[in-house]
Amino acid sequence: QKEVEQNSGPLSVPEGAIASLNCTYSDRGSQSFFWYRQYSGKSPELIMFIYSNGDKEDGRFTAQLNKASQYVSLLIRDSQPSDSATYLCAVGGPGDSTLTFGKGTMLLVSP
Amino acid sequence: DTGVSQDPRHKITKRGQNVTFRCDPISEHNRLYWYRQTLGQGPEFLTYFQNEAQLEKSRLLSDRFSAERPKGSFSTLEIQRTEQGDSAMYLCASRSTGSGYTEAFFGQGTRLTVV
Numbered sequence: 001q002k003e004v005e006q007n008s009g010p011l012s013v014p015e016g017a018i019a020s021l022n023c024t025y026s027d028r029g030s031q032s033f034f035w036y037r038q039y040s041g042k043s044p045e046l047i048m049f050i051y052s053n054g055d056k057e058d059g060r061f062t063a064q065l066n067k068a069s070q071y072v073s074l075l076i077r078d079s080q081p082s083d084s085a086t087y088l089c090a091v092g093g094p095g096d097s098t099l100t101f102g103k104g105t106m107l108l109v110s111p
Numbered sequence: 112d113t114g115v116s117q118d119p120r121h122k123i124t125k126r127g128q129n130v131t132f133r134c135d136p137i138s139e140h141n142r143l144y145w146y147r148q149t150l151g152q153g154p155e156f157l158t159y160f161q162n163e164a165q166l167e168k169s170r171l172l173s174d175r176f177s178a179e180r181p182k183g184s185f186s187t188l189e190i191q192r193t194e195q196g197d198s199a200m201y202l203c204a205s206r207s208t209g210s211g212y213t214e215a216f217f218g219q220g221t222r223l224t225v226v
Contacts, residue, residue: 043217043218043220044217048213099215100156101146101155
């Protein structure tokens with residue numbers, strides 16, 4: 001059984017701060033890693049994906065992957081109240097099949 | 112094409128009734144996924160199609176659930192003899208496959224309430 005673990009939160013940060021979201025996964029064969037943002041009552045939308053160890057930056061977002069530790073993180077710099085949402089970590093196995101999602105971490109950014 | 116479309120957006124049904132949901136993927140996408148999401152949980156995989164072929168079903172999917180994608184375009188998900196535990200958001204996603212990564216786009220979901 002593939003598992004993806006996230007702290008459910010809420011993670012509270014002040015506006016302008018860095019928010020750090022973490023995720024661990026159980027399947028060492030996992031090859032693709034995704035961060036989705038989900039506003040309440042809405043469907044998930046992709047923020048970033050990462051395949052290789054190291055960091056990947058896109059605007060205010062940085063994804064970090066450490067396959068040896070089976071750990072993925074998402075950093076959000078200069079957090080804004082509009083970033084307040086649930087952040088879902090999703091992991092894909094070998095090949096091109098399905099994603100396993102974590103339960104999500106709720107982020108609250110206070111003005 | 113404005114994205115993945117799901118119908119209905121909301122469905123309230125009595126326990127024991129059958130319900131059917133529809134998903135229209137982005138037109139050029141050959142792969143279509145169904146997920147279920149309950150409050151406080153992440154999306155849980157149910158099944159997926161490559162064109163009209165159903166390639167994988169979750170072991171969690173009971174035989175009351177059936178999905179089709181008859182012409183490789185839209186898909187339906189039917190739940191027979193609904194139970195209160197079936198109450199959830201049912202999400203459809205689609206993507207194209209090929210070289211390199213392609214993003215899966217989610218529809219707005221169908222929220223099912225079984226009373």
